Amino acid sequence: MAVTRMSLDGYTFARNPPAAGVGDIATKGKAAAVVQTYSSADVFEWPATIVGKTVTLSWPFIPAGQHTTLAGKFEAPGSKVWNPQDGTGKSYNVAIIDYPGTSCKQYNAEFMKDVTLTLFILSQV
Amino acid sequence: MALTLSAELQAAQDGQAHRPICELMSLSMTEALPLIGQALTSTTTAADPDVFTHSSGRLLAVYQNHVALKDTLHYVYTDVARTEFTTVTAVTMGADGDTIEDIAIVELVGGNVGILYTYISGTTKYLVYEIITVTGTAVSTAVITSWSTATYWSDGLDVIRLANDTYLAVYCKWDGSAYQIYKLTSSNFTAWTGPTALSIAGLDAAKKRREPSLTQIDTGEVWLWFGYAEATGATGEILSNVYHSISADNGATWAAAVKLTAYDGYGAIARYPVAVQKAANQQHLIYTEVSGSLKLENDLLYGGSIDYTHPATQLHYDPVSGYLYCMVTRYVNDALAEINTTTWAVDRIWKAGSVPAWNSFYSVWEPLACTNALVGSGRYRPFSSRGALGMLNATTNVFTDYAFDDYTWYDGDYYGLSKNVTGYSVPASYSTTVKAALVDETSRRLYVFLRQGYSILSETFYEFGWIDLDSAGPSHTWNKSFEVGSFSLSGGSDWGSPMYDVCIDPDADLMMWSSGSANCELVVFSIAAGARLRRYTNSGYPDFPYGGITSMVHVDGYVYFTFVYNASYNPESRGLGRISLTDDTVTYYRPTWATLDSYGLGKITVIDSGAKLMIAGYYGITIFDVVTEQWTLYDNAAIPGLTGDGADQFICAVMDETSRMIYAATAGEQTTWTGLVGFLEAGFIQWPKYLLGEYTTSWAWAAALPFVSGHTDGDVSVCLDPDDNSIFAFWTHYGSDTSDIWWDKESAAMDLAPLLITGTDLVAEWSVDDSPNRLSFELSHGHLFDQHNSNSLWRPYLAKGRRLTLRQGETVSAVDYWASQGKWVVTETALSYKRGDYPSVRVTALCDREFLARHQVVASEYLTYQPDAAIEQIVTGEMGWDAGMLDIPALAGGFVLNTQFVHTSVGDMVDTIANRFGYFAIMGMDGKLTLRPITVDGATAHAYGDTTKLIDFTPDDTFSDFTNQVTVTGEEQDYTQGILAEEQVAERNGTMGWWGCKNTIRIYYSEDQQRRCIEPRLEQVEIPAPLFGLAGSVSVSLSASDPGYQWVEITISAPDLRPALAAALALYLVGNKIPDIAPSTGGPTWPVGRWAESAGLMACMMILGSVANWQFRIHAAPLSYFRRSVQATADDLLFQAQIGQVIGQQIDGWCCYSQSHCQEVADFELLLLQLQRRRVRFSKVGHLQDEVGDTITIKHPYTGATIKLFVAALKRIYRQPEAGSTDGGLVDSIEGWVL
Structure with a gap:
């Protein structure tokens, strides 16, 4: 069975992050406030939404080509469409807010290790 | 008064779990249409926009930029949320001199953008398609067709994507034998079929079609709109109306043309039609009315x-408000009209019988002022009749009368216009006539020039001076600058000559007038010194116009004037004259637009700070450039349809120097149509209008209404906002020689609540302390609300003065329930840009009370109303608020006020009245101004039965002190009469003698004849000595006294001795003729004659010596009238006992006319002091029911006792917590007074 790879701003990842490296995108965030009163408490709840949620994608390493592309996406401002290919069929407009990693070279192959791509979800497409 | 919530919202608010919702709408303060607009470009050469909404939500537009060498075509797009414009250059002409003509834009299947445009290179016109991506990247382009501009006239271009995803384009062109509308069709925007001439019945092949545009409405019908040249005038002018033709088969066939607009002359025509469908069975047709002038006939001005x-006549323009004022006058003042130049409609008319009405004296007696010599300023408009001057303050809608003579009764009719200008007087039997007046808002003076004469036609004395514009009345002090007799100027004639014009220039300290007929002269005075500076006559200055000056202005030491041409005395003096006040030289400037002797120039108006003069006259309006000495004439030849009857005669004109609109009044023997016209200094008026069409069984179109407020705006393109279906409009805004693209949005509204930054507070505050309600919050996307970011479409939403409305509520079972929380006005916005920081914008808004607080009033109307009616009168009269914006209840304890405010803000007036009766004024949550009582007796509006909603509780008497006694003083409303000690009130002396007398002298107790005295007593200081033989017959006596106590009459009498003198003289003469007699011969002779002569002489001498002085004094007891002081005291006896001291406070009570009034105020002020000592602060879970001014109960957190309190200040804080936090919710922070 072919692996379905994530895409970001039209780029299909050469290598998906491992399952453990994908942040939670299954649950929405919900704002809730609790007001403690003198003898009780009230709670205020706002509708749950995926908007505003931060998702991190982590790789132990990625090929140099993928790094170059992702770095270009990171440096370009504006929102991008991210399809997590999580089986829900949903895509998201995201902003890339962080992209750290370490450059490595081994056996004459260049790659990046310990890469983390932090996506901020702006809206669902 | 607590809000009444829906049952669902009430239950939710009372509950423990909440699902809060918030709506913060930004709305326009004005009507949705007409649009006002803001600039998209600042190139000064941009024009001809076309716009549409892309299926992605982006707003797309194109426009052309006519640059010096190569025209460019610009493409503008927004993001899908339509927040920001991005502009790219899509096409640049290849060769110098190539010009882009027409542009059209459409969304292509697949999302790309198709542009059709025409350009001219040499003598060839090319029609080109250009395909670009939605963000402006070029895809492909090619020429579709071309033709020779030398052979084929052509105009206009439009393209649409039909519902069947094919493209239909149209343009107009002369085919060599007929004018046609051609179509092109395509299925892919690259391969085009055509052009094919449309067959549309009802059109003349010899008449031009112009500016075609297409729409396909929801029925599938394709509507073709175009301008149709119905007629062409002798000089090429075109009569154009908007027509349409409908195709029910995607443009294959077309129905007969239908005319929609009904312009019937060359003076105003319809061009550039475009249409948009906002709803089923409804269309907006927008077109540009192109006209030479705007017109208002005098019927409309008169009402x-x-x-x-x-x-x-008497035009003046207020550039701040945009209102134009004029009098409608024949022999009397018929009406005063206020014209809104934005809508070009009469806004208000005042006359006898209007509301408010001016005194009918102004409508019955002719003004007699010099024509156009009553000069208004801002929203002050003076007018006159005889010696009375009326003044309208259009801001407050109040008339003020300045009567220089008494017109209580005049010619047998009652006007009730009593003399109220003090310090001004005329000799007995003289009458006063207002000749000129000028409102000077800088010095706050009303300058008035008066003529005093035996009759209304005589010219005997002149007097010039001023009245303080802020004088509250009812009497007004006259400040005389100078008084002069005309005979002293004109060489002996005290009948003078008719006055032609008066010029008052306070900035230059000059006042001058000109007269004509027998004594043609120009007299120049210094206002400050009251001294005559110059007097020009033809005899003294041969170049001075023999027939006199008819109109004049002063500019930088020169007097420019128009005059009566005289072929005999000054045959070479023509056109416009100029006198130098420095060297007295006279220069003439002859208009270049005609060769005449008399140019019929009349009223002069200074424009552009004296760089130009605008002159109304017999041949039109002419502008003279003082620097270049160039002349420009505006008449019906230059501007077809300038006036209603084609006559060119004008009486006066003014200019809006910002828009360069000239407003002029027609009058004179040429005219059969009188009224006002408005026209541009350069070019034609272009005013977008719209027709609303609705379909029932057929399309019906309403009357045209303004679509854009400006008069220099045209060629509109429109599309719809996909979210709220409102109209986006882009158009060309013209300057005098520039053009740019402007845009606006109908009913632009936006909910700002989704942009509230989590973790920050939205705070709404209300208080009883007379401060405006306050709203503050912080939004994301601050850069889009930056008022200096012209690329932003969101910029208008937080512009200063923008209306904000706040609603809060809860979602209950998926249904939103709301409670209004009030209306505010954006007052402040602040944001900053810093690398690494997100540019949020912090917003402060205040309620409409801020307008009341900022609006200063020099003098209010004299208020004789109940307090609630007084507040309504002040707010509606001074602020122009509709009564619907007020909800003023009748005030408990209210009585008819008798007061006037001076130099006070409207807010202070309202607060003063409200506080006097124990109320506070506030903008309620419904957005209306209302009053609520500060009371200890209020019913409990909300009872909190436990502490489950209480967050914190703090007794806090910080703002209290030890004052425990309040004394309020006032004055009775009525005067009390008192008698003062007797004093000398008058003294007189004189001489009496043998000639006899009986004089009765009326002596007033004071010079102003107003003083009243009783018990007059006569003291004779010098009593005439008894005359010869007349002792006891000389008397000085108090013979009568005024029942009104203002005067006494003294009678002085002495006998007339002239008969006795005659007898004595006769005796003397007779005695002189009587010879001596000898009673006996030789005896002594008796000189009987000499005896008689001596007796007669002695008697004569005695009588002639009978002259004596008299002197007397009048003593009387003056009556005084005063208002008695009243006062009352309120004591906090308990607190006095507690501290063992009485700490008092004295207050001057406002409108305290009796002891009981004082007591009311003292009790109220003491209550406030007591309440401040019982002040608490606490926070609780927010509840939308609670309002400031409510009486509520809560439980003491320690004792559990019920505390009843008055909510004096409420701060409602709404916060959605930021991620990872639970700090938020809806909290009420309250300052309360425990009752």
Whole structure:
């Protein structure tokens, strides 16, 4: 069975992050406030939404080509469409807010290790 | 008064779990249409926009930029949320001199953008398609067709994507034998079929079609709109109306043309039609009305039928409000009209019988002022009749009368216009006539020039001076600058000559007038010194116009004037004259637009700070450039349809120097149509209008209304906002020689609540302390609300003065329930840009009370109303608020006030009245101004039965002190009469003698004849000595006293001795003729004659010596009238006992006319002091029911006792917590007074 790879701003990842490296995108965030009163408490709840949620994608390493592309996406401002290919069929407009990693070279192959791509979800497409 | 919530919202608010919702709408403060607009470009050469909404939500537009060498075509797009414009250059002409003509834009299947445009290179016109991506990247382009511009006239271009995803384009062109509308069709925007001439019945092949545009409405019908040249005038002018033709088969066939607009002359025509469908069975047709002038006939200015002999005069324009004022006058003042130049409609008319009405004296007696010599300023408009001057303050809608003579009764009719200008007087039997007046808002003076004469036609004395514009009345002090007799100027004639014009220039300290007929002269005075500076006559200055000056202005030491041409005395003096006040030289400037002797120039107006003069006259309006000495004439030849009857005669003109609109009044023997016209200094008026069409069984179109407020805006393109279906409009805004693209949005509204930054507070505050309600919050996307970011479409939403409305509520079972929380006005916005920081914008808004607080009033109307009616009168009269914006209850304890405010803000007036009766004024949550009582007796509006909603509780008497006694003083409303000690009130002396007398002298107790005295007593200081033989017959006596106590009459009498003198003289003469007699011969002779002569002489001498002085004094007891002081005291006896001291406070009570009034105020002030000592602060879970001014109960957190309190201040804080936090919710922070 072919692996379905994530895409970001039209780029299909050469290598998906491992399952453990994908942040939670299954649950929405919900704002809730609790007001403690003198003898009780009230709670205020706002509708749950995926908007505003931060998702991190982590790789132990990625090929140099993928790094170059992702770095270009990171440096370009504006929102991008991210399809997590999580089986829900949903895509998201995201902003890339962080992209750290370490450059490595081994056996004459260049790659990046310990890469983390932090996506901020702006809206669902 | 607590809000009444829906049952669902009430239950939710009372509950423990909440699902809060918030709506913060930004709305326009004005009507949705007409649009006002803001600039998209600042190139000064951009024009001809076309716009549409892309299926992605982006707003797309194109426009052309006519640059010096190569025209460019610009493409503008927004993001899908339509927040920001991005502009790219899509096409640049290849060769110098190539010009882009027409542009159209459409969304292509697949999302790309298709542009059709025409350009001219040499003598060839090319029609080109250009395909670009939605963000402006070029895809492909090619020429579709071309033709020779030398052979084929052509105009206009439009393209649409039909519902069947094919493209239909149209343009107009002369085919060599007929004018046609051609179509092109395509299925892919690259391969085009055609052009094919449309077959549309009802059109003349010899008449031009112009500016075609297409829409396909929801029925599938394709509507073709175009301008149709119905007629062409002798000089090429075109009569154009908007027509349409409908195709029910995607443009294959077309129905007969239908005319929609009904312009019937060359003076105004319809061009550039475009349409948009906002709803089923509804269309907006927008077109540009192109006209030479705007017109308002005098019927409209008068507010009823009136013939053309009643012209508009005395024009003045207020550039701040945009209002134009004029009088409609024939022999009397018929009406005063206020014209809104934005809508070009009469806004208000005042006359006898209007509301408010001016005194009918102004409508019955002719003004007699010099024509156009009553000069208004801002929203002050003076007018006159005889010696009375009326003044309208259009801001407050109040008239003020300045009566220089008494017109209580005049010619047998009652006007009740008593003399109220003090310090001004005329000799007995003289009458006063107002000749000129000028409102000077800088010095706050009303300058008035008066003529005093035996009759209204005589010219005997002149007097010039001023009245303080801020004088509250009812009497007004006259400040005389100078008084002079005309005979002292004109060489002996005290009948003078008719006055032609008066010029008052306070900035230059000059006042001058000109007269004509027998004594043609120009007299120049210094206002400050009251001294004559110059007097020009033809005899003294041969170049001075023999026939006199008819109109004049002063500019930088020169007097420019128009005059009566005289072929005999000054045959070479023509056109416009100029006198130098420095060297007295006279220069003439002859208009270049005609060769005449008399140019019929009349009223002069200074424009552009004296760089130009605008002159109304017999041949039109002419502008003279003082620097270049160039002349420009505006008449019906230059501007077809300038006036209603084609006549060119004008009486006066003014200019809006910002828009360069000239407003002029027609009048004179040429005219059969009188009224006002408005026209541009350069070019034609272009005013977008719209027709609303609705379909029932057929399309019906309403009357045209303004679509854009400006008069220099045209060629509109429109599309719809996909979210709220409102209209986006882009158009060309013209300057005098520039053009740019402007845009606006109908009913632009935006909910700002989704942009509230989590973790920050939205705070709404209300208080009883007379401060405006306050709203503050912080939004994301601050850069889009930056007022200096012209690329932003969101910029208008937080512009200063923008209306904000706040609603809060809860979602209950998926249904939103709301409670209004009030209306505010954006007052402040602040944001900053810093690398690494997100540019949020912090917003502060205040309620409409801020307008009341900022609006200063010099003098209010004299208020004789109940307090609630007084507040309504102040707010509606001074602020112009509709009564619907007020909800003022009748005030408990209210009585008819008798007061006037001076130099006070409207807010202070309202607060003063409200506080006097124990109320506070506030903008309620419904957005209306209301009053609520500060009371200890209020019913409990909300009872909190436990502490489950209480967050914190703090007794806090910080703002209290030890004052425990309040004394309020006032004055009775009525005067009390008192008698003062007797004093000398008058003294007189004189001489009496043998000639006899009986004089009765009326002596007033004071010079102003107003003083009243009783018990007059006569003291004779010098009593005439008894005359010869007349002792006891000389008397000085108090013979009568005024029942009104203002005077006494003293009678002085002495006998007339002239008969006795005659007898004595006769005796003397007779005695002189009587010879001596000898009673006996030789005896002594008796000189009987000499005896008689001596007796007669002695008697004569005695009588002639009978002259004596008299002197007397009048003593009387003056009556005094005063208002008695009243006072009352309120004591906090308990607190006095507690501290063992009485700490008092004295207050001057406002409108305290009796002891009980004082007691009311003292009790109220003491209550406030007591309440401040019982002040607490606490926070609780927010509840939308609670309002400031409510009486609520809560439980003491320690004792559990019920505390009843008055909510004096409420701060409602709404916060959605930021991620990872639970700090938020809806909290009420309250300052309360425990009752």
